[in-house]
Amino acid sequence: xxxxxTNNKDLRVPFKEGxxxxxxxxxxxxxxxxxxxxxxxxxxxxHKYSLPEIAFRVSKAILNNAIPESDLKAIIDEAINFExxxxxxxxxxxxxxxxxxxxxxxxDFGARFMSRVMSYFLKEGEKQLDVLVATSGDTGGxxxxxxxxxxxxxxTILFPKGKVSPIQELQLTTNGQNIRAIEIDGTFDxxxxxxxxxxxDPELKEKFRLTSANxxxxxxxxxxxxxxxxxxxxxxxxxxxxxxFSVPSxxxxxxxxxxxAWKMGLPVKQFLAATNSNDTVPEFLQTGxxxxxxxxxxxxxxxxxxxxxxxVRIMDMxxxxxxxxxxxxxxxxxxxxxxxEAIKQVHAENGYIMCPHTxxxxxxxxxxxxxxxxxxxxxxxxxxxxxxxxPDIFPAEIAAEIDIPVQVKELEGKERISSSLGNDFExxxxxxxx
Ligand SMILES: *Cc1c(COP(=O)(O)O)cnc(C)c1O
Numbered sequence: 519x520x521x522x523x524t525n526n527k528d529l530r531v532p533f534k535e536g537x538x539x540x541x542x543x544x545x546x547x548x549x550x551x552x553x554x555x556x557x558x559x560x561x562x563x564x565h566k567y568s569l570p571e572i573a574f575r576v577s578k579a580i581l582n583n584a585i586p587e588s589d590l591k592a593i594i595d596e597a598i599n600f601e602x603x604x605x606x607x608x609x610x611x612x613x614x615x616x617x618x619x620x621x622x623x624x625x626d627f628g629a630r631f632m633s634r635v636m637s638y639f640l641k642e643g644e645k646q647l648d649v650l651v652a653t654s655g656d657t658g659g660x661x662x663x664x665x666x667x668x669x670x671x672x673x674t675i676l677f678p679k680g681k682v683s684p685i686q687e688l689q690l691t692t693n694g695q696n697i698r699a700i701e702i703d704g705t706f707d708x709x710x711x712x713x714x715x716x717x718x719d720p721e722l723k724e725k726f727r728l729t730s731a732n733x734x735x736x737x738x739x740x741x742x743x744x745x746x747x748x749x750x751x752x753x754x755x756x757x758x759x760x761x762x763f764s765v766p767s768x769x770x771x772x773x774x775x776x777x778x779a780w781k782m783g784l785p786v787k788q789f790l791a792a793t794n795s796n797d798t799v800p801e802f803l804q805t806g807x808x809x810x811x812x813x814x815x816x817x818x819x820x821x822x823x824x825x826x827x828x829x830v831r832i833m834d835m836x837x838x839x840x841x842x843x844x845x846x847x848x849x850x851x852x853x854x855x856x857x858x859e860a861i862k863q864v865h866a867e868n869g870y871i872m873c874p875h876t877x878x879x880x881x882x883x884x885x886x887x888x889x890x891x892x893x894x895x896x897x898x899x900x901x902x903x904x905x906x907x908x909p910d911i912f913p914a915e916i917a918a919e920i921d922i923p924v925q926v927k928e929l930e931g932k933e934r935i936s937s938s939l940g941n942d943f944e945x946x947x948x949x950x951x952x
Pocket of ligand 1: 623624625655656657766767768769770771772773820821875902903
């Protein structure tokens, strides 16, 4: 598998280099030179396959021998070892639950696959790999748990102080071993900027073998295509042929993976990009002007992104053509008030409890289905996290009904360890060198 930079199609590197460098030197993002289209027969027969079987077929096609078959199969079987069920909650409206992994968020797919791919490529005796991650909450937990105990790798997680939920904070700060957490006095965008700056700092690059585990890493994007194919397999079993996916979006990695699956031949009628009031993309689709904004804090904090880092990948897939893009993606933006009303409504009418990110995807799907009523289309909204990660959002009577999964119970007695830093680069650099 060969990758190019979105800033320069002639800058080409093998998959392994893209995995370890995350970002090309010209600050573009890596994209595959060729996106294979899967055999239509395989797509028509998806319902016959399990999630790990689908994951193997899809990754084999896109990785194109970058990892030998038997090793790839072992990576998949270890990384993709939990379910991603599609459940009907009302007529035509289905939820794709992506929160059954160890950190209770969809980011487990990307993080678990990436950590195993990195450890596969990391030959014995090579310099220690330093993974730097900025997180608005969920990435850090998934990456920490994905890399915990992996030899020859150290993980440093930056999270915005006071802006992650108590369970998220536990997931970030109770690991020990090869994982360290830093709380930054600032926003998620500050954390992301610090990580980006570290990658461009000559002294740090010389001293450490730095890599990123954010959604910009190509090895996180690939495994996220698996559950789109697997969701399609499930809607086939339910008797549908057409699907609309509604994706709660922040950095646009999740929906980017969906679009990659679509490019690989998955028949998707429409993608809905559902955002909170951080509406840079909905505004761009409407006006044609992409204006990065400072992020604003909302209840769906994993989507508080004012300048989505994966957006250039999506533009790249459409050759920069906004009109083409608008045929495939419809964007919606919702306030915290609307999010809470959606949570209450679905709880009351369907007995289902959604996390705030998931609720925004539900709202977008409802919006689209109302405008395009049809019995033949399966509406699927992606549930990106378990509701127990955001306990403060829910009215007490709903919160009381949320079951606490075993993954959380195990964290509660553990000691928390983290460092505190400001949002200036010099302090962060001194910490890394220190
Ligand atoms: C990360 C995250 C998102 C946003 O996903 P992107 O790939 O950044 O668009 C949505 N919901 C939850 C719960 C998340 O953790």
